[in-house]
Each structure stands twice: as structure tokens, then as C-alpha cells.
Amino acid sequence: MRSSSRTVWVASALLIVSLCAPTPGMASDVAQPRLDPFERCLQTLRTSRRGRKISVPTWALVRGVRPDTAVLSHLDAQPEFTLPIWDYVAVMADDERVRDGLERLTQHRAIFDAVATRYDVDAETVAAVWGIESNFGRGQGTFSVLRSLATLSCAGRRQTYFRGELLAALRIVQAGHIPADRFLGSWAGAFGQTQFMPGVFWWRAVDFDGDGRRDLMDNAGDALASTANYLHQAGWRRGVPWGFEVQLPGGDSVPFETLGEGRRIRRSLAEWSRRGVTRIDGTPLVSATADSLLQAGLFLPAGLAGPRFLVTSNFSAVFSYNAAESYTLAIVQLADRLRGGGAFVRAWPTDDLGLSRAERREVQTLLIARGHDIGPVDALLTPRTRSAVQAEQRRIGQPATGRPGQKLLAALRAP
Secondary structure, three states, X not given: OOOOHHHHHHXXXXXXXXXXXXOOOOOOOOOOOOOOHHHHHHHHHHOOOOHHHOOHHHHHHHOOOOOOHHHHHHOOOOHHHHXXXXXXXXXXOOHHHHHHHHHHHHHOHXXXXXXXXXXXXXXXXXXXXXXXXXXXXXXXXXXXXXXXXXXXXXXXXXXXXXXXXXXXXHHHHHOOOOOHHHOEEOOOOOEOOOOEOHXXXXXXXXXXXXXXXXXXXXXXXXXXXXXXXXXXXXXXXXXXXXXXXXXXXXXXXXXXXXXXXOOOOEEEHHHHHHOOOEEOOOOOOOEOOEOOOOEEEEEOEOEOOOOOEEEOHHHHHHHOOOOOHHHHHHHHHHHHHHOOOOOOOOOOOOOOOOOOHHHHHHHHHXXXXXXOOOOOOOXXXXXXXXXXXXHHHHHHOOOOOOOOOHHHHHHHHOO
């Protein structure tokens, strides 16, 4: 994840400006002489109509908490929005995650079957969300959820949204679902094995095993059932494909009219067929498993030069989980591979494809062998890893982007 010095400077500036600004609803600095701006912000939230529904002992959990400026640097640096889509899909739906997913499907077969029966969402799609959100529970986040949300409630953009999330998080602790000292998650406050925001927790999380707690952190059944319930409530229809990779008529020699088309502009498969669109292997769109009346929209994640798809409402259901097209495409691609499918057929429009996690680790190992101090070999594109990548790119005459791709890997493998 890119974290440039400019981003950090801007994040720090946002925090300072926000914390030093007068807090609406407070009489004056004289009225609260002992509170700094951050404390005044939280005090305003505590005394609000919704804040008064949280008990005094629960509010005490954030007494003395100081803002975490690190979370602000992530606001505009989320990988699903900053990485090229071929990089994102390469690392999120790699062979390693497929192997792990197949193991989890076998290990938790009884849970997956019960969840699929109750919520009408197939096991592979739920497993794909689990794998991409937390690497099957291994990486749930290390940020204090309460501290992160307190920071975002009083600094940066979207403060109104994050204030609601902080109150929802406090209610989770107050109700006994998650202990405060173990309430860890992402920089934005998402937590658990399938990374729910606290607000979503209250209207989508379920107590699958009936023990009285909705434990998304340590209980795989609760986490997987909650994800299936979310997708079901978002409109997932079992038995309907998320979409298809397709061929457009005329190949690349005849332009296909895409004006006014998009993944939200859905037309029947019969209509797409009349326009000459086929599946990627050349077979008709309409089949025994795809009704002619099924509605789908044209999705071109990398423009006409890249893979082309027709996507259904099920694609939109996954998109609602995390509103990023690259994320959604990685989820459905991983789910397809867990069913035995392969990679997309049409190539991405780049001559330097992205790396899998195994390949990222190989790059890091080769960088260390060349004397770069990058820290642990963990497949993460930390600032130190990116700096070392830039140094090697300059050495071998490649553009010093800090992005490791197949070209850099090949160069580092050379004697």
C-alpha cells in the first residue's frame, strides 16, 4: 500500500486543522478549559442524543485515548483503488489463496453447507470473501477499532459517518459481543474474519451457533453466516451466475458500440445475443443454466483492450460489500477458481503483469540478497520494499515507479 511523504504530511495537517477547529455545540474554550480539541470532539459525541445511549463505563474505554495519525494516511491509499486492476486480481486471487480456500472448504464443510442452505449463498462465494478479507482469518487487522474510529470521528473526511461507526462499536462492546481489549481490526474500523464495519454488524451479523454472541473474530461459523446473510440481504440469487467473460462481435477489428452501456445498465441475454455477443469460448450466452431473460450489464474494467464481461445483479451484491470494482472482480474470480474454473482468457492491456504473493515474496528475498533492508519477507509492499524496488529499477534501467511487476522479477532472477 502506497504511503508517500506527501500523503502523510496531508494526513497530519488534516488532523491538526480538525482538532484545532472549534467544536460545534460547545459554548467556548472557557467552558471546557481542561479539554483539548480532540477530547472536546469526543465529549460532544458523548453528550449527543445517540451518545447518551452508551453507558458511562463503556465511554470510559475511550477516556484518555489519543488520536492515531497513522489511520489518516490510509484514507486515500486503499489498494483496491490505487493498484492497477491486474495487480490487485493477481495478488488477491492467486494460486496460494485457491489452495487455502479449497482446504477451508473441506475443513469447514458442515458449516458451509448449513450456511448455504439457510442463506442461499454458495459456499465458494462466501469462502472467497473470507479469503480476500482476512486471508481466512489470519489477518484481521492490528489497529484498535475504538481508537481508529475515535480518530476518524474527529479528523479527516467523512467524520459524520465514522462517528456513527464509533457509537456502533461501543455498543458492540457494551453488549458483550467483542471484548474491548481484543477489539482489533483495520485502520477504518472493519473487524472480524470477514471484516464487518460496526454499523453493518448490527443489521447483518448473526449468532449462527446460538451462544448469545455474534462473534465475528473467533467464531468461523458466525463470521461465515454473517457474510452469507449480508449477501442474501443485498440481493444475491442462488443459482444465478455473477456473470461471464465474453467476446464482442468483430473481435478487435470492428468497434463495438459501448456508449450508454455499463454494469448497471442491464439487458437480457437474449438482447446481448442478438447484438452478437458470445461467451469467451464462442458458445452462445443462453444455455440450460443461463435463461434468455437473465439481465446483465457490460463491464469493461480495463476498457475495450482488456477482458470484457457481462455481469448480473449478483455482481452488484458483492460490490455492495466493498464498493470497488477491482475487489468485486477478485472475489468472483476467486470463487470461480474454487469451483474449478480458470483464469480470465483475454489478457490485461499491459506488458508487465502483476505478481502473486509468492512472487512478491521472491522479489523481497532477491532484494535482501542485494543488500536492501526491507524488513520481513511478507509479500506486503511496505515503503521500504517500494524504496528498494525503485533503487533496483534505476539500476537496471526501468522506470523507477516502486511497483514490482513481472519485468522486475525477471531482471532480479538473472545472474
